[in-house]
Amino acid sequence: MDSKLIVIAIGGNSLIEDSKHVTVSAQYEAARKTASHIVTLVQAGHRVVIVHGNGPQVGYILLRAEYSRAILHSVPLDSCVADTQGAIGYNLQMALDNEFRKVGMSPSVVTIVTQVEVSDDDPSFKNPTKPIGSFLSKEDAEYHAQHDGWSIVEDAGRGYRRVVPSPQPKAIIELRTIGSLLSQGVIVIAAGGGGIPVVREEDGTLHGREAVIDKDLAAALLAKQLGADLFIISTAVEKVSLNYGKSNQEDLSTMTVQEAKEYMKEGHFAPGSMLPKIQAMMDFVSNTGNRGIITNPEHLLESLDGGKGTTIVNV
Numbered sequence: 001m002d003s004k005l006i007v008i009a010i011g012g013n014s015l016i017e018d019s020k021h022v023t024v025s026a027q028y029e030a031a032r033k034t035a036s037h038i039v040t041l042v043q044a045g046h047r048v049v050i051v052h053g054n055g056p057q058v059g060y061i062l063l064r065a066e067y068s069r070a071i072l073h074s075v076p077l078d079s080c081v082a083d084t085q086g087a088i089g090y091n092l093q094m095a096l097d098n099e100f101r102k103v104g105m106s107p108s109v110v111t112i113v114t115q116v117e118v119s120d121d122d123p124s125f126k127n128p129t130k131p132i133g134s135f136l137s138k139e140d141a142e143y144h145a146q147h148d149g150w151s152i153v154e155d156a157g158r159g160y161r162r163v164v165p166s167p168q169p170k171a172i173i174e175l176r177t178i179g180s181l182l183s184q185g186v187i188v189i190a191a192g193g194g195g196i197p198v199v200r201e202e203d204g205t206l207h208g209r210e211a212v213i214d215k216d217l218a219a220a221l222l223a224k225q226l227g228a229d230l231f232i233i234s235t236a237v238e239k240v241s242l243n244y245g246k247s248n249q250e251d252l253s254t255m256t257v258q259e260a261k262e263y264m265k266e267g268h269f270a271p272g273s274m275l276p277k278i279q280a281m282m283d284f285v286s287n288t289g290n291r292g293i294i295t296n297p298e299h300l301l302e303s304l305d306g307g308k309g310t311t312i313v314n315v
Contacts (some may be wrong), residue, residue: 031091
């Protein structure tokens, strides 16, 4: 099998297996299981860049800040993303190192705290819709709206949620550093949680923004800018399905970009679940002509030759 540069986006299921057991040790064990499957790709001779999600972990940071707001300063959302990049990257670095040693390998693994450029002109900044954090009481929601400028929505009678912008990623700020490390054979963990959203001012300076970038879209951008041979999104299911969860569910082994567009119009992919993954795949495949794959962690290696997972192609 020819050596490929593969960008892998791993989802929340790769980091938290049980929502009732979310200790750091439990999250490490989940990361270790995913790492063991990524190791098989490196054993086969491939170079790997890993992008991870961080939704639950950012929620935990925000909840801690909520409980301690009387005695500690609040934490801006861009800093929350940076915090989780470090903590999750640490777990993945350790897990990969330990799993590599089991198979007699010792490649270097490093996490890059990654900034991703967005635009202040992005429509999402005028219409924030991405819910984050815990449910709030009406009193707490009004407090944050007044004191912190939060945008708040009521969520189906269950309480109030903060909503933030989710702008399109434009550029990976640390791209050259990531490419340099790859050229030296280093396994890189980058753009965690979609990256830290920053804007480039007219004078060239960078400034953070309180927003959340979709992890799969950021991973697709990174894959394009690195010239990756293959983009893989690792998720909870082995294959993409039509009529998911229904008696007439149909699992797909292959799908063209045009077919994906038609399935989207028919409403087969749920927003906040499979839809952003399909959109990220369409972006990568249509712009590069290279393949994309959606599958679960345990079938990463088998998916490369089409034996498992769903392969997305341009034509």
